[in-house]
Amino acid sequence: MAQNAAQLHVPVMVGEVLECLQPKPDGVYVDGTLGLGGHGLAILEKSAPSGGLVGFEWDREAAAYAADRLTGFKERVRIIRASYADLLQELEEIGVEGVDGLLVDLGVSSLQFDRGERGFSFQVDAPLDMRMNQDLKVTAADIVARSNEGELADILYHYGEERQARRIARFICEARVVEPVQTTFQLANLVKKAVPRRFHPDRIHVATRTFQALRIAVNRELDNLVRLLEDGPEALNPGGRFCVITFHSLEDRIVKQAFRKDSRLKLLTKKPVEPGADEIAVNPRARSARLRGAIKI
Ligand SMILES: C[S@@+](CC[C@H](N)C(=O)[O-])C[C@H]1O[C@@H](n2cnc3c(N)ncnc32)[C@H](O)[C@@H]1O
Numbered sequence: 001m002a003q004n005a006a007q008l009h010v011p012v013m014v015g016e017v018l019e020c021l022q023p024k025p026d027g028v029y030v031d032g033t034l035g036l037g038g039h040g041l042a043i044l045e046k047s048a049p050s051g052g053l054v055g056f057e058w059d060r061e062a063a064a065y066a067a068d069r070l071t072g073f074k075e076r077v078r079i080i081r082a083s084y085a086d087l088l089q090e091l092e093e094i095g096v097e098g099v100d101g102l103l104v105d106l107g108v109s110s111l112q113f114d115r116g117e118r119g120f121s122f123q124v125d126a127p128l129d130m131r132m133n134q135d136l137k138v139t140a141a142d143i144v145a146r147s148n149e150g151e152l153a154d155i156l157y158h159y160g161e162e163r164q165a166r167r168i169a170r171f172i173c174e175a176r177v178v179e180p181v182q183t184t185f186q187l188a189n190l191v192k193k194a195v196p197r198r199f200h201p202d203r204i205h206v207a208t209r210t211f212q213a214l215r216i217a218v219n220r221e222l223d224n225l226v227r228l229l230e231d232g233p234e235a236l237n238p239g240g241r242f243c244v245i246t247f248h249s250l251e252d253r254i255v256k257q258a259f260r261k262d263s264r265l266k267l268l269t270k271k272p273v274e275p276g277a278d279e280i281a282v283n284p285r286a287r288s289a290r291l292r293g294a295i296k297i
Contacts, residue, residue, distance in 0.1 A: 008036055008109075008111050009035055009036040010038065010110070010282075010283045010285070010286075011035075011038030011039045011105070012105065012245060012285065012289045013245065013273070013275050013286065013289055013291055014038070014039065017039055017105075017245070017291065018043070020269070020273075020291060021043065021103055021241050021293075022101070023046040023100075023101060024051060024100070025049060025050045026051070027051050027099075027101060028052040028053075028098075028099045029052065029053050029100060029101040029102070029103070030056065030084075030087070030099050030101070030102045031054075031055045031056070032056045032087065032103065032104040032228065033056065033057065033084065033104045033106065034055030034056060034062070034063070034066045034079065035057065035059075035066065035105065035111070036062055036066055036069065036111060037055070037070050039103060040053055040055050040066065040077070041069065041070060043101075043103070044070065044073050051076065052076050052077075052078070053073070053078070054091070054094070054096060055070075055079045055080065056082060056083065056084040056087070056090070057079065057080075058083050058132060058135075059109070059111075059112065059132050059133060059134070060133075060135075061134075063079055063081045065111065066079060067079050078094060084104060084224065084228050085223070085228055087102075087231050087232065088235060098235065098236065098237035099235050099237065100236070100237055100239070100241070101236075101241045101242075102232050102235060102236060102240070102243070103244075104225075104243075106221070106245060106251055107246075108120055108215070112132060118130070118131075119139070120211070120215060121184065122184050122187070122208075122211055125184055126183065126184050127139075127141065127183060128140045128141040128144065128181065128183055128214075129141070130211075130214055130215045130218045130219070131218055131219065133219070136218065138218060140187075140215070140218050141180075141181065141182050143214060143217055143218065144187065145176060145180060145181070149169050149170060149173045150169075152169040152172060152173065153166045153168075153169035155217045156169060156209070156210055156213045157213075158213075159212065159214075159216040160210055160211075160212050160213030160214075161209060161250060162213060163199075164194065164195045164199055167194050168194045168195065168210060171193065171194030175190050184211075187207065187210065187211075188207040188211075191206055191207040191210050192207065212248065225255070226254065226258075229254070229255065229258035230258075233262055233265055233296055234264075236296035237296065238296055238297065239295065239296060241268065241293060241294070241295050241296075242295070243291060243292070244291070244292050245290065246272075246289070247288050252272060252290050252292070255292050256272075256292065264296060264297060266294060266297055268292075268293035268295055269293045272290035272292050273290070273291040273292075274289070274290060274291075275289050
C-alpha cells in the first residue's frame with residue numbers, strides 16, 4: 001500500500017518546504033494536511049533520528065494511507081484525524097505545548113481528485129460530493145439543491161472568482177426545477193451551456209472555477225485557513241517556522257495579508273516561492289503552487 005500512496009500523490013516543492021521549515025532532530029513539527037504523507041516523510045527523514053511529527057488529516061482514506069506509509073517511524077509520528085483548524089485544542093489534548101514548525105499544503109490530494117468518484121473532478125462522472133472529510137454533512141449536490149440563486153452566485157463569485165457567476169447560478173436554478181443536479185457531468189454541462197462560447201476561458205475548462213467554488217464552500221476551506229493563520233503562531237515556539245502552500249490566488253492573498261499584519265511573525269519570503277520548471281514538467285499539479293513562510297519572533 002505504501003508504494004501506491006507514493007505513486008498516487010507526488011508532494012510539491014519538497015526541497016523548498018524543507019528549506020523553509022528547517023526540520024531538526026530535537027524539533028516537533030506539524031503537518032496540518034498530511035494527505036498521503038509525502039511531505040511528512042521528508043520532514044521525518046530530515047529530522048532523524050528523533051524529530052517528531054504530528055499529522056492532521058480529516059480524510060479517512062488518506063489518513064489510513066499515511067499511517068501505513070509512516071508506520072516505520074513508530075512513536076515519532078502521531079496522526080490526528082481532525083481539521084487543522086482545531087490545531088490548538090488537538091495539540092493540547094495530546095500534551096504538545098509548542099511546535100518548531102507548521103506546514104500546510106492546501107488543496108486536494110491526487111487520491112481525492114484523480115480517482116474521480118469523490119466528485120471533485122469534472123473529467124469523471126460521479127456523484128457531486130466534494131467532501132474531503134467523509135463525516136461532513138453537506139455535499140456539493142446539497143449546496144446546489146438548497147441555495148437560492150443569489151447565494152449560489154455569491155459562492156461562485158467569491159470562492160471561484162467566476163465572472164459569469166450570476167449567469168451560471170440562474171442557469172442551475174432553472175435546470176434543477178426540471179431535474180436535480182446530482183452528478184459532476186450534469187453540473188459541468190450546465191456551466192458549459194450557461195456561459196456563452198466567447199466567455200469560455202482559454203487555458204482552463206469553463207467549469208473549473210465553479211468546481212473550485214463549490215469545493216471551498218463544502219469544506220469551508222477559507223474559514224479553516226483563517227483560523228489556522230490566527231492560531232498557528234500561538235502554537236509555534238519562538239523561532240518556529242510557518243510554511244503554507246496554496247494553489248489559487250484567493251488563498252495566497254489571505255496568507256500574504258495574514259503573515260504581513262501578524263506582529264508575532266517575521267516574513268521568510270517577501271514574494272511567494274514558485275516551483276521550478278523541472279518540477280512542473282514532471283508534476284503538472286505543481287504549476288499553481290505558491291509557498292510562503294514566516295518565523296515566530
Ligand atoms: C494537497 S493534499 C496534501 C498532500 C500531502 N502534503 C502529501 O505530501 O501527501 C491536502 C490534504 O489536506 C487535507 N485537508 C484539507 N483541509 C484539511 C483540514 N481542514 N484539516 C485536515 N486535513 C485537511 C485533504 O484531505 C488532503 O488530503
